[in-house]
Amino acid sequence: MIIDNLFWIVPIASVIALAFAYHFFRQMMREDEGTDLMKKIAQHVRTGAMSYLKQQYKVVFIVFIVLMLLFVYLAFGLGVQNKWTPFAFLTGGFFSGLAGFFGMKTATYASARTANAAKNSLNHGLRVAFRSGAVMGLVVVGLAVLDISLWYLILNYFIDEPDSSHKLIIITTTMLTFGMGASTQALFARVGGGIYTKAADVGADLVGKVEAGIPEDDPRNPATIADNVGDNVGDVAGMGADLYESYAGSILATAALGATAFAATGVDMQYKAILAPMLIASVGIVLSILGIYMVRTKEGATMRDLLRSLGVGVNVSSALIAILTFVILYALGLQNWMGISFSVVTGLLAGIIIGLSTEYFTSHSYKPTRKISESAQTGPATVIISGVGLGMVSTAIPVITIAIAILIAFLSAINFDVKHMLDAQNIQLGLYGIGIAAVGMLSTLGITLATDAYGPIADNAGGNAEMSHLDPEVRKRTDALDALGNTTAATGKGFAIGSAALTALALLASYIEEIKIGLIRIGENVITLANGDTIDTAKATIVDFMNYYQVNLMNPVVLVGVFIGAMMAFLFxxxxxNAVGRAAQKMVEEVRRQFREIKGIMEGEAEPDYARCVAISTRGAQIEMILPSLLAIILPIVTGLVLGVAGVLGLLAGGLAAGFVLAIFMANSGGAWDNAKKYIEEGNFGGKGSNNHKAAIVGDTVGDPFKDTSGPSLNILIKLMSMVSIVMAGLTASFSIL
Amino acid sequence: MIIDNLFWIVPIASVIALAFAYHFFRQMMREDEGTDLMKKIAQHVRTGAMSYLKQQYKVVFIVFIVLMLLFVYLAFGLGVQNKWTPFAFLTGGFFSGLAGFFGMKTATYASARTANAAKNSLNHGLRVAFRSGAVMGLVVVGLAVLDISLWYLILNYFIDEPDSSHKLIIITTTMLTFGMGASTQALFARVGGGIYTKAADVGADLVGKVEAGIPEDDPRNPATIADNVGDNVGDVAGMGADLYESYAGSILATAALGATAFAATGVDMQYKAILAPMLIASVGIVLSILGIYMVRTKEGATMRDLLRSLGVGVNVSSALIAILTFVILYALGLQNWMGISFSVVTGLLAGIIIGLSTEYFTSHSYKPTRKISESAQTGPATVIISGVGLGMVSTAIPVITIAIAILIAFLSAINFDVKHMLDAQNIQLGLYGIGIAAVGMLSTLGITLATDAYGPIADNAGGNAEMSHLDPEVRKRTDALDALGNTTAATGKGFAIGSAALTALALLASYIEEIKIGLIRIGENVITLANGDTIDTAKATIVDFMNYYQVNLMNPVVLVGVFIGAMMAFLFxxxxxNAVGRAAQKMVEEVRRQFREIKGIMEGEAEPDYARCVAISTRGAQIEMILPSLLAIILPIVTGLVLGVAGVLGLLAGGLAAGFVLAIFMANSGGAWDNAKKYIEEGNFGGKGSNNHKAAIVGDTVGDPFKDTSGPSLNILIKLMSMVSIVMAGLTASFSIL
Incomplete structure (x- = not known):
């Protein structure tokens, strides 16, 4: 069969991605790392980052072992779960962690090299930083697609189920378990890394910049190495794990939906529907590599040229994937290929609009952020008030965009059959459309992540330049690269949060599918609807299950679930x-202690104890990440056991909506505060060192945990709660109280 | 019929409430207003407050006229609404405004008198302030019950419907329209008043305390009169309109639910179910008066005695209403009177628990708030981070409490028939249980509002004492009263937000009822369910409508609604x-201008231009309140027209959940910042004037709009969106696109 051969495109694309990642890595490594001092500082950061990652993986390993034992018990002891669950869970976590590891390894090797290249020219600096970011982007997409193809092949070989349509459903839903593994790993990476980086950053700023009045990244500041390590563990390793999970999650969710939505159309079409998201992702990988090669500028390029150059790479990839999607789905022969292609494009467009909105609200080229700078004239309180106001107002465009995208992606996948949009079959197809919109949104992740990940590399290069006393011109160049990164990162954030919402929505349907499988497994072969009709569980549609469990908004259990879900986003x-606050406090005390006790530190005669600060951040992050992360795993399980299916769906919907809005609010407030400070530093409203600048720094410091800890962690929380619910559906189907 | 006579208890209770309110008002007016200077300052504040209220009512009047014309068109032109709608809407707004007016009138007369009484003793001061607060409490409950009984009598007389069961349904649902009037008025009062008071407060603090270094309420500060006016228009008039709406809303929602839930049991039981919430409220009024008389302390009482004395009043009223509820419902002969009484008690208990949780998180007697004070040592940024963290974490207990209360109130009302809890009839009864739990929570509003409203009076008395150069001992006493008020206000806030959630939940059922009436009105006499069955619209149950419109969580329209609802809470x-930020900015500029241009102002030789500041706050509030308030009215209408019934219910559920959690977060963060500052002022962490104090002031200033503008407005937003949806249901039923 031709489509059997089409599948092999997927692993091939993964190998291509990893090969190019290795190629770019070698290229970067061939660059000169600079002076001995530069090498030494880079080595400090590398050691700190690796020691953190080791510690982090140790803790996460224990969590994984405990959860795996639980899965083993549920699967082999109680028999309420699929037996592949424990292993799939483990590999998801492993690969997600690996993506973070490779990304960080690359970033820590690249920073000194970027600084050294920036000695030559802005352009050379960009090339080194961007190629290193590309390693990260390609590793993430390559590993995700590799993991997906491996599991697909393994399960296809081992699962013994004569009905091939049913077999495909079992394969795809089992694969969701490795999505849960990836989410769990990602949450720990984001939360732990986020706490680490912001504790170090806030600590370094509060004592260094505010109290001692020394510049950022000054080598006299004991927390400065920890701060640079933080950029790597939070913004690189954390983001890598996060986007690995988003990317794999969207493909897995869509594949699982495809298997059920097209079950009625025959096994052939089912197979095509599963393949579709994988193929779009695979072609997206190739286009991303193409895009990466298009990012090249002439010597002596201006900032504007650089930005345009990055934009060309991303835009060409996006435009091509939009066009090629139609070709792929047509060639595949997927039913309603045209409509579903439009769903993909809808997702892509929505991501771009959310990105533009993020840019508008957080860039100091526009009015909203400048208003915050202006409000600094009346002190830090008004900076905070206006930043919170801006962040809250900024949620409107993304929410309305995603709302419209949901409706269009849904309707497009069912050929705009509005009259029958809520028929069981159409709901499944429509949700498939929503899932594949998320895949579309992330299809060019290889390059968008490259433009995102090179930011922290440039940031670190700046730190290295500062600490190695390079010509101030070099720092200016790395700052320019960093600022450029902030702008492109805005788009990246739009894609991350938008795809999280779409994927989580699509996962709701997979949850019902797993509940159905769970019911059959425990022998509940017949369900009774509200009007007394009975129906075969195996034949019950998604609408029948809504009716059976009364998952409607008059059911108080659903409403209670919605309340708890919304609360969870805030509590988390x-x-x-609070974790950042506490960890930062410890850092502040340590830096103050060193300033007080180490003689000659301020004169640059004695070296501060960098390692101690690194250790404090590491320990703080490890202790603090446990509670919020475990809560995210435990709450859906407890809700399932107490409130049942209706309660869980309420929880997921409430958590999804409130979490999405809260995440945008926090990310945008934080981003705007950061840039409002930068705007003042550029000489507006009094410039650096003025009272207005001090007021703006307060906003920036508050914004740090907003935008780099809590905000991005919410993306993962939303999906992890869905994943946990899906994986634990067997337990809910068997034992819930209500 | 004996129960026909029972109804008369309701208007009689209202007359009693108003009579006692008048009595307490006269008592207060007989007190001496103090020196000429005191009188003059009080007169300033009175004039400012009244001129604000006049301006406010002018703007609101225009809005009401426009909305009324719309209703007239919908009812008489298009024929999609009940013809009583326009008039009921108008009176709801009128009475809500009246409650605010009387409360404010009393408060502005009471402040100087309280200051003067505090010259004698703490105890005398408490008596005057508390009795004045009692005027407010009794006016609110008295007017609400009066309005309800009047409309009940009018509609009963005029509505011409032979089927008396159906007639009761029409009467009660029509009465919800005046709930919408009250909500609209309340929203404007809260938003406008909230912006006014915080613009003045923030403006006065920023320039006065922070820049010029003069104490709070210093007569040299041009914004000080505006600040005192603000307490009256925001905390008194705004709160009065708000709680009028909560109180009336909970009774009306429950009555409407009662009419439909008991329709199957016969008109007699229906009538009893309508009467039940009114009777509980009426008896609660009498018990509140009893409680008010129990608040009396011996001369020379300590702070602790005073607190205990207030507590005794509230607790005795609460305990008695809990017991008497069983008696009332038993005497009424309401079906399952025992279970429904337990629902009432559940509400009462939930309110108390939420209040205690609020107190724990916002009082500086406990660890959380003290941690914020401690974090002031590392500057304003960590104050903000820890306050935001505290507020977000503090949402857990209230949400879990309300979740449990919802389930218990629901199950209790259906005799814990868990197996059939989702049968159509039981859902109606259960939602009635949730509604009456809200009534129970607010049953002792007469006294809880008194303990709440006397706080701003004491606050103003302090302002008056400061400006009239009274003995610092007097200011100390009024500060003690104010602090006492902060503690009791915490409980009051718990009741307000908790009842809002329960009422809004109960209103969801009324929405479906109105949709049903709307469908019948336009001749859609048959509906078709998902499985193809057709059913008489008139006989369709609430579950049938969920099925017909597929208001379940797999319907993308519902999910889109939930997203938009959650976004609305943040956007609002x-x-x-932002409104507070902008208005405060203008105030800051004006105060700076006066300091600069009026010679001798800082030496106390020239009088500042108070009136100009009052005018700026007034104008700012009027301009700024329009957009958010109109949005709250328009969004549900547009959602109904575009997304239909399923979208509206999603919107309401999402707005309710996110709004509830966000409101608690903002109120608690704000309260904790305020008290963290007070804790430092009491001499901890460096005390007044220290750097830590300055950092804490930043938190307090940010907290002002959190706790007094945005937070409390969300309570009303939640219900207003429901009310608008209900009132506009006819439009949605006729014209929605999806």
Missing amino acids: SGLTM | SGLTM
Whole structure:
């Protein structure tokens, strides 16, 4: 069969991605790392980052072992789960961790090399930093697609189920388990890394910049190495794990939906529907590599040229994938290929609009952020008030965009059959459309992540340049690269949060599918609807299940679930905020102690104890990440056991909506505060060192945990809660109280 | 019929409430207003407050006229609405405004008198302030019950419907329209008043305390009169309109639910179910008066005695209403009177638990708030981070409490028939249980509002004492009263937000009822369910409608609604935050201008231009309140027209959940910042004037709009969106696109 051969495109694309990643890595490694001092500082950061990652993986390993034992018990002891669950869970976590590891390894090798290249020219600096970012982007997409193809082949070979349509459903839903593994790993990476980086950053700023009045990244500041390590463990390793999970999650969710939605159309079409998201992702990988090669500028390029150059790479990839999607789905012969292609494009467009909105609200080229700078004239309180106001107002465009995208992706996948849009079959197809919109949104992740990940590399290069006393011109160049990164990162964030919402929505349907499988497994072969009709569980549609469990908004259990879900988003953010506060406090005390006790530190005669600060951040992050992360795993399980299916769906919907809005609010407030400060530093409203600048720094410091700890962790929380619910559906189907 | 006579208890209770309110008002007016200077300052504040209220009512009047014309067109032109709608809407707004007016009138007369009484003793001061607060409490409950009984009598007389069961349904659902009037008025009062008071407060603090270094309420500060006016228009008039709406809303929602839930049991039981919430409220009024008389302390009482004395009043009223509820419902002969009484008690208990949780998180007697004070040592940024963290974490207990209360109130009302809890009839009864739990929670509003409203009076008395150069001992006493008020206000806030959630939940059922009436009105007499069955619209149950419109969580329209609802809560808060920021900015500029241009102002030789500041706050509030308030009215209408019934219910559920959690977060963060500052002022962590104190002031200033503008407005937003949807249901039923 031709489509059997089409599948092999997927692993091939993964090998291509990894090969190019290796190629770019070698290229970067061939660059000169600079002076001995530069090498030494880079080595410090590398050691700190690796020691953190080791510690982090140790803790996460224990969590994984405990959860795996639980899965083993549920699967082999109680018999309420699929037996592949424990292993799939483990590999998801492993690969996600690996993506973070490779990304960080690359970043820590690249920073000194970028600084050294920036000695030559802005352009050379960009090339080194961007190629290193590309390693990260390609490793993430390559590993994700590799993991997916491996599991697909393994399960296809081992699962013994004569009905091939049913077999495909079992394969795809089992694969969701490795999505849960990836989400769990990602949450720990984001929360732990986020706490680490912000504790170090806030600590370094509060004592260094505010109290001692020394510049950022000054080598006299004991927390400065920890701060640079933080950029790597939070912004690189954390983001890598996060986007690995988003990318794999969207493909897996869509494949699982495809298997059920097209079950009625025959096994052939089912197979095509599963293949579709994988093929779009695979072609996206190739286009991303093409795009990466298009990012090249002439010597002596201006900032504007650089930005345009990055934009060309991303835009060409996006435009090509939009066009090629039609070709792929047509060639595949997928039913309603045209409509589903439009769903993909809808997702892509929605991501771009959300990115533009993020840019508008957080870039100091526009009015909203400048208003915050202006409000600094009346002190830090008004900076905070206006930043919170801006962040809250900025949620409107992304939410309305995603709302419209949901409706269009849904309707497009069912050929705009509005009259029958809520028929069981159409709901499945429509949700498939929503899932594949998320795949479309992330299809060019290889390059968008490259433009995103090179930011922290440039940031670190700046730190290295500062600490190695390079010509101030070099720092200016790395700052320019960093600022450029901030702008492109805005788009990246739009894609991350938008795809999280779409994927989580699509996962709701997979949850019902797993509940159905769970019911059959425990022998509940017949369900009774509200009007008394009975129906075969195996034949019950998604609408029948809504009726059976009365998952409607008059059911108080659903409403209670929605309340708890909304609360969870806030509780989780509050816990991570507090964690940063506490960890930063410890850092502040340590830096103050060193300033006080180490003689000659301020004169640059004695070296501060960098390692101690690294150790404090590491320990703080490890202790603090446990509670919020475990809560995210435990709450859906407890909700399932107490409130049942209706409660869980309420929880997921409430958590999804509130979490999405809260995440945008926090990310945008934080981003705007950061840039409002930069705007003042550029000489507006009094410039650096003025009272207005001090007021703006307060906003920036508050914004740090907003945008780099709590905000991005919410993306993962939303999906992890869905994944946990899906994986634990067997338990809910068997034992819930209500 | 004996129960026909029972009804008369309701208007009689209202007359009693108003009579006692008048009595307490006269008592207060007989007190001496103090020196000429005191009188003059009080007169300033009175004039400012009244001129604000006049301006406010002018704007609101225009809005009401426009909305009324719309209703007239919908009812008489298009024929999609009940013809009583326009008039009921108008009176709801009128009475809500009246409650605010009387409360404010009393408060502005009471402040100087309280200051003067505090010259004698703490105890005398408490008596005057508390009795004045009692005027407010009794006016609110008295007017609400009066309005309800009047409309009940009018509609009963005029509505011409032979089927008396159906007639009761029409009467009660029509009465919800005046709930919408009250909500609209309340929203404007809260938003406008909230912006006014915080613009003045923030403006006065920023320039006065922070820049010029003069104490709070210093007569040299041009914004000080505006600040005191603000307490009256925001905390008194705004709160009065708000709680009028909560109180009336909970009774009306429950009555409407009662009419439909008991329709199957016969008109007699229906009538009893309508009467039940009114009777509980009426008896609660009498018990509140009893409780008010129990608040009396011996001369020379300590702070602790005073607190205990207030507590005794509230607790005795609460305990008695809990017991008497069983008696009332038993005497009424309401079906399952025992279970429904337990629902009432559940509500009462939930309110108390939420209040205690609020107190724990916002009082500086406990660890959380003290941690914020401690974090002031590392500057304003960590104050903000820890306050935001605290507020977010503090949402957990209230949400879990309300979740449990919802389930218990629901199950209790259906005799814990868990197996059949989702039968159509039981859902109606259960939602009635949730509604009456809200009534129970607010049953002792007469006294809880008194303990709440006397706080701003004491606050103003302090302002008056400061400006009239009274003995610092007097200011100390009024500060003690104010602090006492903060503690009791915490409980009051718990009741307000908790009842909002329960009422809004109960209103969901009324929405479906109105949709049903709307469908019948336009001749859609048959509906077709998902499985193809057709059913008489008139006989369709609430579950049938869920099925017909597929209001389940797999319907993308519902999910889109939930997203938009959650976004609305944030957008609304963001707009009000920005409004405060802008209005405060203008105030800051004006105060700076006066300091600069009026010679001798700082030496106390020239009088500042108070009136100009009052005018700026007034104008700012009027302009800024329009957009967020109109949005709250328009969004549900547009959602109904575009997304239909399923979208509206999603919107309401999402707005309710996210709004509830966001409101608690903002209120608690704000309260904790305020008290963290007070804790430092009491001499901890460096005390007044220290750097830590300055950092804490930043938190307090940020907290002002959190706790007094955006937070409390969300309570009303939640219900207003429900009310608008209900009132506009006819439009949605006729014209929606999806």
